[in-house]
Amino acid sequence: MEILSQLILNGVMAGALYALMALGFNLIYGVTRFFNLAHGVLAAIGGYAFFTLSKMLGLNIYLSVATGVAIAGLAGYGFDRLVYSKLRKRKASNLVLLVASLGVFTTAQAALSIIFTSQFQTLSETAGQEALSVLGGVVTRTQVIIIFSSLASMLGLAALLNGTSFGKAVRAISDDEEVARMVGINTGRVTGYVFFIGSALAGLAGILVGFDTGIQPTMGMGLLLKGVIASIIGGVGNIYGGVLGAFLLGLVENLGIWMIPGEWKDAVSFLLLIVFLVFRPQGIIKR
Amino acid sequence: MTKTDAILKTKGLTKRFDGVRAVDDLSISIAKGKVTSVIGPNGSGKTTLTNVLSGLAEIDGGCVVLHGTVTLKKIRPFDMPSYGMARTFQEVRLFEQMPVIDNVLVVLTERSVFGALFERHGAFHERQAEEALKKVGLWEKRGGLASGLSYGQRKLLEIARVLAVSAGRQMDIIIFDEPFAGLFPKMVKTVSSIIRELRDEGRTVILIEHNMDLIRELSDHVIVMDSGRFLAEGSPAEVLERRDVIEAYLGE
Numbered sequence: 070m071e072i073l074s075q076l077i078l079n080g081v082m083a084g085a086l087y088a089l090m091a092l093g094f095n096l097i098y099g100v101t102r103f104f105n106l107a108h109g110v111l112a113a114i115g116g117y118a119f120f121t122l123s124k125m126l127g128l129n130i131y132l133s134v135a136t137g138v139a140i141a142g143l144a145g146y147g148f149d150r151l152v153y154s155k156l157r158k159r160k161a162s163n164l165v166l167l168v169a170s171l172g173v174f175t176t177a178q179a180a181l182s183i184i185f186t187s188q189f190q191t192l193s194e195t196a197g198q199e200a201l202s203v204l205g206g207v208v209t210r211t212q213v214i215i216i217f218s219s220l221a222s223m224l225g226l227a228a229l230l231n232g233t234s235f236g237k238a239v240r241a242i243s244d245d246e247e248v249a250r251m252v253g254i255n256t257g258r259v260t261g262y263v264f265f266i267g268s269a270l271a272g273l274a275g276i277l278v279g280f281d282t283g284i285q286p287t288m289g290m291g292l293l294l295k296g297v298i299a300s301i302i303g304g305v306g307n308i309y310g311g312v313l314g315a316f317l318l319g320l321v322e323n324l325g326i327w328m329i330p331g332e333w334k335d336a337v338s339f340l341l342l343i344v345f346l347v348f349r350p351q352g353i354i355k356r
Numbered sequence: 357m358t359k360t361d362a363i364l365k366t367k368g369l370t371k372r373f374d375g376v377r378a379v380d381d382l383s384i385s386i387a388k389g390k391v392t393s394v395i396g397p398n399g400s401g402k403t404t405l406t407n408v409l410s411g412l413a414e415i416d417g418g419c420v421v422l423h424g425t426v427t428l429k430k431i432r433p434f435d436m437p438s439y440g441m442a443r444t445f446q447e448v449r450l451f452e453q454m455p456v457i458d459n460v461l462v463v464l465t466e467r468s469v470f471g472a473l474f475e476r477h478g479a480f481h482e483r484q485a486e487e488a489l490k491k492v493g494l495w496e497k498r499g500g501l502a503s504g505l506s507y508g509q510r511k512l513l514e515i516a517r518v519l520a521v522s523a524g525r526q527m528d529i530i531i532f533d534e535p536f537a538g539l540f541p542k543m544v545k546t547v548s549s550i551i552r553e554l555r556d557e558g559r560t561v562i563l564i565e566h567n568m569d570l571i572r573e574l575s576d577h578v579i580v581m582d583s584g585r586f587l588a589e590g591s592p593a594e595v596l597e598r599r600d601v602i603e604a605y606l607g608e
Contacts, residue, residue: 234481235472237454237462244451251412251449252462252517253437258469 075206076323082212082281083295084319085219089274090296091303091311092226093267099243099306100256100263101157103166107148107173108271109293114177115141115272116284117185120192134276141272142265148173149264154257174289181286192279211280218277222270223312229266230308239263243306271296298338302345304352313353317341363388363423363560364409364529370417371401371408371584378404380584381418386529391551391561393571393592396581397605402564403446405581406531409562410436410443423528442518443531446564448510452503456494459502459513460485463521488520492546508543511535515547522559530554531562536570548574568596580604 094108119137122128128136152169161169193211200207230236238259242249250256274292275284295318300306303314318338325337345352364386371379379401386392394402407413409420411431420428422439436442451459464481489495492512497505505513515535522530535547551561551574565571571578571592578595580587582604588595595601 229473232476233473234461234464234475234477235469237458237477238469238472240454240458241451241462244453245449248449248451249462250433251410251445253434253442253521254462255434255469262469262473 071205072327074204076327077320078203078206078208078212080320080323081316082208082215082319083323084316085216086274086278086281086292086315087295087299087318088312088315089219089222089270089277090292091299091315092223092308093270094293094296095300095303095306095308095311096226096239096263096270097267098300099308100239100246100260101153101166102246103153103163103170104297105153106167106170106293107177108145108170108267108296109289109291110174110177110181111141111145111268111271111289112275112278112292113181113284113286113289114144114275115269116192116275116279116288117181117286118272119276119279120185120190120284123192124190134273137276138269138272141275142269144177145268145271146261146265148268149261153264154260174293178286178289185286187286189283189285190279191283192276193281209281211277215277215281218273222273226266226270226308235259235262295338298342300352301342302352304354307352307354310352310354317353361387362421364562365421365424366405366418367421368418369405369408369415369420371404371413372416373404377584379408382581382584382586383418384579384586384589386560386562387577388528388560389555389558390576391555391563391574392577392579393563393565393575394579394581395565395571396587399583400581400604401584402581403533404584406443406533406562406564409531410441437521437527440526440528441531442521442527442529444511444514444518444533444535446533446537448514450502450505450510450513452501454502455499456502456505456513457482457485457489457498460488460517460520463517484520484523485516488516488523491519491550492516508539511539512543512546515550519550522554527559529560529562531564533564534566535563536565536567544570572596 094105097105097108115137118140119133122136123130123133152173153166156166156169200209201213230239238254241254242256242259246256278284278288299315299318300311302317304310318341321341322334322337326334362385367383369379369382370377394405396402404413408415411433415429422428451462461477461481464484486495489498492515494509494512494516502513518530521527536544539547548570554561563575575592577589578592579589580595580601587604588598588601
């Protein structure tokens with residue numbers, strides 16, 4: 070019984086992180102219609118920005134989180150301005166954009182390795198941390214913070230998309246980019262902002278992973294894949310579906326290893342993806 | 357027409373598509389506060405002209421002069437509102453997965469994208485949207501998705517979108533690209549009274565239309581295009597009687 074509640078808690082934890090990745094990924098996919106593979110490396114950029122500010126420069130931890138998130142956002146915004154927007158202007162196909170984003174991913178990841186070496190770094194001050202007991206399972210303070218900041222980001226994003234006229238413009242572009250341009254929405258600018266917001270969320274996910282376990286330059290791919298799987302099983306381009314998908318994925322992969330060794334976690338995730346692709350390709354919530 | 361009357365002018369305006377001059381060295385003048393119809397056979401460049409004016413097609417030669425002072429050689433689509441222009445499309449395009457009212461509200465967005473991050477659509481915008489939707493008779497449908505509307509209703513929704521934008525931002529020039537095609541008689545009446553109302557408010561309407569009865573009824577001035585070039589202009593009565601115009605239409 071105890072192990073079951075621990076697995077469920079771990080699943081919710083993982084789900085919260087995947088949800089942050091899926092939110093940004095889906096938001097960007099919604100307005101640009103391409104799989105932005107570079108989304109993964111933004112988590113690493115966020116993590117290393119925090120590492121530099123907090124560990125190397127000794128800045129206040131909250132200030133470092135805020136700045137690290139902003140740096141990840143700016144990096145994503147920069148990638149859009151420097152690479153994707155130029156390709157879109159030339160009417161490049163989504164396949165070209167996908168390959169370009171893979172290039173961005175690889176380049177940025179290599180840059181991180183060169184600057185920070187490939188060594189694994191932990192971000193948290195106290196490695197052990199006091200553990201809290203919840204429903205028979207154990208969670209650390211950090212993990213509680215992860216869940217709450219993830220939930221806060223989801224609510225914040227939902228408020229932005231539903232409550233503001235910016236949100237309406239984003240939904241309009243997701244619906245039909247060309248029409249949005251025709252009715253006078255500055256689609257390039259809105260897309261740039263969406264890249265900032267989505268990438269900032271990925272950066273936050275990277276920092277939180279760093280608190281929970283640690284960071285290394287190659288951490289992006291794993292997070293990206295989980296974010297993408299969550300998006301696909303939730304319904305690509307639908308941010309609420311992506312959140313559901315993320316928690317489903319987190320729970321399934323953690324409960325899936327109840328009886329088998331933990332290294333099969335990724336296999337369980339991809340099995341879930343395949344099941345969805347075959348039996349419900351539109352995802353949980355159809356766009 | 358004196359110079360000061362012209363709100364929009366084109367000077368030697370040219371647009372090429374793969375070597376074909378869709379709009380060819382076109383110099384026309386649109387009078388302020390009037391309904392000007394642009395007519396011509398299919399392929400005469402009317403729609404290309406509207407696309408160039410609204411920034412959807414780049415200008416290849418010549419320029420557009422607005423309000424007698426602003427000379428434009430490059431127009432970006434999202435700049436249209438700031439130049440005081442709004443338009444409808446021959447093939448209606450809506451935000452299909454958004455509610456009818458949001459289709460109107462979205463064009464009332466704050467011009468600065470940064471500002472829009474913090475702006476809610478308040479009562480003011482909702483009143484503008486309500487007014488526009490009531491004018492075209494779609495207020496009852498406001499909550500449904502745009503994809504659920506009939507062909508005619510879709511055209512009316514697009515017109516409501518333009519009305520809302522022009523009410524909010526003092527649009528001076530409104531371009532209607534074949535607004536009547538495929539409408540029921542009752543809807544035709546609604547749209548023609550909207551066009552008249554806009555004119556009576558002092559706005560300039562550019563109307564692309566094929567139906568000669570409607571052109572006679574609505575327009576103050578008619579410009580005829582043929583193969584991308586200027587062919588003739590004048591009052592509807594004059595122009596529609598001219599032999600060269602009739603020939604261009606009949607393709608003789």
